[in-house]
Amino acid sequence: MHKKELVLLTQAESLERLLHRLPEHHPQRQFLQIELYRSAAGKRGEDRLARKLVEFSPEENYRFMQNVCLSLGEWKIQIDGLLLTERGAIIMESKNISGQLYFDNQTSEFSRTDLEGIRTVMEDPTTQLNKNIRFLTKFFKLHKINLPIKGIVVFTSKQCEFIAKPQNNTVCKTYQLIDYLFNILNSFPDLATHPHLSKIEKILQKHHSPYKRIPLCQLYTIAFSELRTGIYCATCKNHQMIRKNRCGWVCELCKSVDPLALETTVQEYFSLVHTHISNKQLRQFCNIDSSFVASRLLATFDFEAAGALRNRTYQLKNKN
Template sequence: MRKEHHALLKRISDVQTVDFIQDEIRKMEAGDRGENRLVRKLDELRLAGLVNIFPNVSLSIGEWKVQIDCLVVTDRCFIVLESKNYSGDLFVDLETEEFYKVTEDEKENSLPNPYFQLMKHIRFIKDYFRTGFPSMQVTGAVIMTAKSCRIRQKPKHYPFLKLESMNEKVIQMYNHSNSLPLSTEQLQTIELVIQTEQTPFTYPPLCEHYHIPPKVLMPGVECPFCGVLGMKRLERTWNCPSCKKNARNAHRQTVQEYFWLISKEISNKEFRHFCKIDSIYSASRMLKSLNLNVHKGGAWRYYSPKRN
């Protein structure tokens, strides 16, 4: 998602929005670092039976789609691990179950409670494998990956763990499972299902996600050489007014960014506005060359990206 966010950054001028998007990028990068630390720690895991580790699992049951940070598949149980890179002092209100952190200046910042996300994902895995493996136990934990994190208060039943204690707790979950052990063939079947049925998690365009009016985005084709927005269309190529270099297919990335930022569909008129060209015929020719899905209906026509 970061390439999409960087594409958004270069097209907005509002300082407050820029700061917000930069903060979102920092959070994503911190989350990625935390997930990587979690997976590296699991490399040290040793169980009595068979085990396989799947990071970034995206599965669906109809319209119910989930993205699980890490799924540990063993011959006795499934273990869902959710990675959270929260730093500082963390609290869960024992009555309301509100999750929050206390900053250094003693301010309380409310956060989404990851316990409920974990429970949802555990229910999903139970339902997903109910037909083939109805007796398999599904459990899990929320792993706090930030080194500076301190879990100050939580209900006793909340499986919130520091990264350093994760492997020992996973071993306990495995040893306490009362499910009948799976055979090697059964475990291979589960692994094949996870590998072949992964469905990439699709996000809405960022303007929709962040409630940013598309009209505030700066249009224009970006120069692939110097990064300046506003290349000019000259005959059958694009020319950069800054570095003076030409790039015949510079509009390809601009259309991709339109799909990332504004809409999964683009018309000739929208293409002309976003690429800052006037000719309907040139726009039509360029759109047809992009290997997009074409949707027709009477006098209108629009284009959408093909699925990988």
């Protein structure tokens, strides 16, 4: 029997599902809605950056990599976009921040003034960019990659306005990105030999080490008892799907049919509750009465199993 492979839901999907499982008046609901907005906005910004790169067409070879996660011991970084060219590497940090943006070159502070005129001091995104440049410089040196590195912060919100830019870093809006990239490329010194970009890309892929995501209930200290249980209906957003042998899962409320309802609900469990699941925990989360049925359902997934008999637990397979 072919077993189904599962992966975690995206951060935005996980937050959305968590909100659906919490009571309307949960004390963390407003905070989680803000977290969902930020996560979704960040993803939209990264997508805008990637779409803009379609216009980038230099004469030389190049590679573009997204969401590059690397580590050197305990030092871990995540790069939104990395452009590898025959002249140099360009780190791109994507920020979806709206409003009037002000970089104070005397105090090294960054602030945003929103549409209501409220000023908020925020973490300067060029600081993160500089950290990533230092990391990648060390990483390239360790792996004998002779490629200079520069960086740029791309503000992807359509409702942002620069009041003052930083003196020592390059920042731009999405529509300006291509011109800025060519300016950075032209600033790189000529290299004696052209680097093998495919080899560099393979080294980066080999050492890719994505962050281990913490289930959201653990991250935000939400007890399992606070969650609505049951199998999620993507149509009416309730949790009253029941199993029908011929057509899969049917919602008792809206009568929608979804053959993948159990799969997405198990994905929810790993994204929200815990990194391991047992027969009992599946029954509790999905409102399944029979331990025999739960065992049969668990057997349909391609899990890593540990323990025996009643103590057996399952977890997602590590694909790295």
